[in-house]
Amino acid sequence: MSDTTYGVVELTAAINDSLRDRFGSGVWVVGEISGLVDRGPHTYFTLVEESADGKAVLNVQLFANVKRTITPILRRSRLELADGTRVRVFGTLDVYPPTGRLGLKLSDIDPEFTIGDIGAAREALLARLLAEDLIEANRRLPLPVAPMRLGLVTSVGSAAWHDFCNELERSGFGFDVSAIDARVQGDEAEEMVAAAIRSLGRRGVDLIVVIRGGGSRNDLAAFDAEGIARAIATSPIPVFTGIGHEIDRSVADEVAGRAWKTPTACAGAIVDMVGEYVSRAENAWVDIVRLSTARLDGAGVSLMSTAQRVARQTHVAVSRSDERLASRARRVSAVRRRLDDETNRFDRASQRLTRAAGAATLAAERQLDDRERRRGLLDPSRLLQRGWSISTGPDGRIVRSTADVASGATLRTRLADGVVVSTVDEVERDG
Numbered sequence: 001m002s003d004t005t006y007g008v009v010e011l012t013a014a015i016n017d018s019l020r021d022r023f024g025s026g027v028w029v030v031g032e033i034s035g036l037v038d039r040g041p042h043t044y045f046t047l048v049e050e051s052a053d054g055k056a057v058l059n060v061q062l063f064a065n066v067k068r069t070i071t072p073i074l075r076r077s078r079l080e081l082a083d084g085t086r087v088r089v090f091g092t093l094d095v096y097p098p099t100g101r102l103g104l105k106l107s108d109i110d111p112e113f114t115i116g117d118i119g120a121a122r123e124a125l126l127a128r129l130l131a132e133d134l135i136e137a138n139r140r141l142p143l144p145v146a147p148m149r150l151g152l153v154t155s156v157g158s159a160a161w162h163d164f165c166n167e168l169e170r171s172g173f174g175f176d177v178s179a180i181d182a183r184v185q186g187d188e189a190e191e192m193v194a195a196a197i198r199s200l201g202r203r204g205v206d207l208i209v210v211i212r213g214g215g216s217r218n219d220l221a222a223f224d225a226e227g228i229a230r231a232i233a234t235s236p237i238p239v240f241t242g243i244g245h246e247i248d249r250s251v252a253d254e255v256a257g258r259a260w261k262t263p264t265a266c267a268g269a270i271v272d273m274v275g276e277y278v279s280r281a282e283n284a285w286v287d288i289v290r291l292s293t294a295r296l297d298g299a300g301v302s303l304m305s306t307a308q309r310v311a312r313q314t315h316v317a318v319s320r321s322d323e324r325l326a327s328r329a330r331r332v333s334a335v336r337r338r339l340d341d342e343t344n345r346f347d348r349a350s351q352r353l354t355r356a357a358g359a360a361t362l363a364a365e366r367q368l369d370d371r372e373r374r375r376g377l378l379d380p381s382r383l384l385q386r387g388w389s390i391s392t393g394p395d396g397r398i399v400r401s402t403a404d405v406a407s408g409a410t411l412r413t414r415l416a417d418g419v420v421v422s423t424v425d426e427v428e429r430d431g
Contacts, residue, residue: 008097008100009097012095012097012100015095016094016095019092019093019094019095020092023092023093025092026090026091026092026107026108027090027091027092027093027104028088028089028090028110029047029058029088029089029090029091029104030047030049030086030087030088030113031047031048031049031058031086031087032047032048032049032084032085032086032087033045033046033047033048033081033082033083033084033085033086033087034046034047034048034057034083034084035083036081036082036083040064041063041064041067042061042062042063042064042067043061043062043067043081044059044060044061044062045060045062045081045083046058046059046060047060047087047089047104058102058103058104059101059102059103059104060089060091060103060104060106061103061104061105061106062081062106063105066105066106066107070106070108070109073109073111074109074111074216076111077111077112077114077115078216079111079114079115079216080216082186082216083186083187084186084187084221085114085221086113086114086117087109087110087113087114088109088110088113088114089104089106089108089109089110090106090107090108090109090110091104091105091106091107091108092104092105092107093105118221118224121224122224122251125224125226125229125251126251126254128226129229129230129233129251129254129255134229134230134233134234134255135233135254135255137233137234137255138232138233138235138238138239138255138256138257139256139257139258141236141237141238141257142238143207143238143257143258143273144206144207144238144273145273145277146206146273146274146277146278147206147207147270147273147274148173148174148175148176148206148274149175149176149178149204149205149206149207150168150175150176150177150178150205150206150207150208150209150270151178151179151180151200151201151203151205151207151208151209151237152164152177152178152179152180152208152209152211153179153180153182153193153196153197153200153208153209153210153211154179154181154182154184154209154210154211154212154263155181155182155183155184155212156179156181157181158184158212158213159213160184160211160212160213160242160244160263161179161211161263163213163262163263163264163267164209164211164242164263164264164266164267165177165267167263167264167267167268167271168267168270168271171271171274171275173271173274173275173278175270178200178203178205180196180199180200182195182196183222184212184222185212185215185220185221185222186222189222189225190222190225190226190227190228191227193210193222193223193227193228193231194227194228194230194231195231197210197228197231197232197235197239198231198235200237201235201236201237205237206237207237207238207239207240207270208235208237208238208239208240209239209240209241209242209266209270210223210228210232210239210240210241210242210243210252210256211241211242211243211263211266212243212244212263213244213263214244214245214262215244220243220245220250223241223243223250223251223252223253224250224251224252225251226251228251228252229251229252229254229255232252232255232256233255238257238258239256239257240256240257240258240259240260240266240269240270241253241256241258241259241260241266242259242260242261242262242263242264242265242266242267243259243261244261244262244263245261381416384414384415384416385416387416389413389414389415390413390414391411391412391413391414392411392412392413392414393405393409393411394409394410399411402427402428402429403429405424405427406424406427407424407425407426407427408423408424408425409423409424410422410423410424411423411424
């Protein structure tokens with residue numbers, strides 16, 4: 001153990017001397033950018049690396065003079081420093097005395113490392129998707145012939161959103177657009193875009209469109225993310241992309257049903273699909289009209305020929321019918337004459353019958369009157385009025401003979417004005 005005692009300033013200077021001795025004019029460091037912030041003309045961030053032992057963090061300072069040098073390098077490579085980007089940077093290590101923190105003063109950057117890292121991750125993801133047969137899955141879905149109901153995933157209100165919607169409006173077609181606002185770069189982009197695609201897949205739209213404007217490789221990195229790629233590949237609805245990259249195709253483009261370089265080009269392609277459908281429909285209508293006209297003309301000629309044939313046949317049939325009708329009219333006249341003769345005979349017979357019936361009725365009435373007169377003469381009440389009487393025995397039977405009466409029997413004798421009850425004392429029989 002050393003007995004040397006350092007002041008803080010001395011120790012800080014000694015550490016910095018040791019760092020210069022150990023790392024010379026500088027050191028290359030690899031890590032992921034986190035907490036990037038601009039303070040005036042300077043930029044500050046930390047490099048982070050995960051390991052089995054935990055997370056290691058190194059503070060990085062990018063001062064304005066160096067920033068002016070590396071900005072064109074990044075621009076040529078279409079890169080930007082952003083959180084989540086893995087970089088390989090060069091700089092000198094020192095401990096800043098006022099804070100006592102170790103930091104790296106960035107002086108150079110290796111853009112090829114970041115490009116290669118992005119490319120390697122991209123190729124690894126494509127290999128996994130290919131192994132699962134997902135690269136062509138969305139492309140195999142049948143495209144709608146006239147996609148009028150569109151599901152749009154983008155940053156609503158952005159230039160990309162305006163470009164896309166303006167292109168649709170200029171077409172004059174009545175598109176129905178359901179837009180879901182989503183971040184298209186940064187840490188939340190992957191989850192938001194993937195969720196929006198899945199949501200639109202359940203809404204019954206004809207086509208899902210994912211768009212964003214141009215940007216650096218970092219800005220477009222979300223569209224190389226696995227979550228978005230799988231959401232597109234497994235969508236039940238065809239997905240079109242219009243991501244504003246100039247050279248490279250994103251993984252989202254690779255798995256999409258169709259891909260275009262800009263939102264405007266994507267909208268134009270959709271307009272063309274609808275226009276082609278309208279054109280085919282109009283051409284089909286023209287063909288229908290032409291064929292219908294030709295068939296109607298042919299049918300008119302055929303109908304005229306048929307009408308003439310029918311007229312001739314009708315004329316012949318009518319002439320024959322007239323002859324048959326005249327013959328039948330003659331037969332009807334003969335029948336009518338016979339009917340008149342029969343009617344006359346019937347009238348005469350009816351008259352004879354009426355006279356005979358009158359005579360028969362008169363004779364019947366006379367006979368009836370005679371019988372009524374006879375019946376009156378035989379009416380018991382008249383006989384009683386003339387002095388006759390009617391006797392009945394105990395059993396109610398009329399006494400017609402002495403044999404009907406026994407001695408001691410009671411008789412009831414009806415007279416014209418009443419009944420006499422008597423008892424038989426003796427019966428005298430003639431002879």
